[in-house]
Amino acid sequence: MDHPRELTVEAPRAWDRPIVSVPVLVCLSLVGGQLPSFSAQANLYTLGTGGALIWIGLSNRVPRRAAPRRLPRGAVWWLLPVTVFGVFEGVTFVLAVGDEFPTFSRLADPLLEDHLVRSAAWFGWLSAFWGLARR
Amino acid sequence: MMRALAIGGFLTALLLFAAVEWAARREGSRIPSLAEVCAFVMRYEVGPVPVGRIGLFGFWWWLGWHFLAR
Incomplete structure (x- = not known):
């Protein structure tokens, strides 16, 4: 017997569950955290992992969560942190006076030299990317 | 200073x-979460092209490359 499409729910695939995806992301992050800045390996690894996630996100290979058709008015609150960040990033970038008045990335660079911090940053980046691909 | x-x-x-x-x-x-804002942006399409989706993926890809590869 056929069921209407809107009444059927796809069972989550085994690899789409957190018990599978989280350890995979942790492993990928630990590898990424070992790669030094400005190296060919780091560039290729970033392009490879990001490219794979974009391919997954654009090819309808994972079930997506429903997106809101409209945003409530409260969405304007997001302009506050975005504006503060944008103003400081813009001013520090345009003035370009180095460590005297550093950009966000210049401040983050020394922190990201530590392998553990770098792996944590990798995990945050990949997790958010995975979340975007499933939206 | x-x-x-x-x-x-x-x-x-x-x-x-x-x-x-x-x-x-x-x-x-009444405030949507950041994930909901991103999902809304990703709905934006021009004809058959998912412009919002491509734009957000591209931005996030560049961000990772900027901080983690450079």
């Missing part, structure tokens, strides 16, 4: 991001 101002400014922005997200997750909040 200027360095402290920059650090303070970026920390303020990060705290504001966390505060708005916290407010969005409260029961009955």
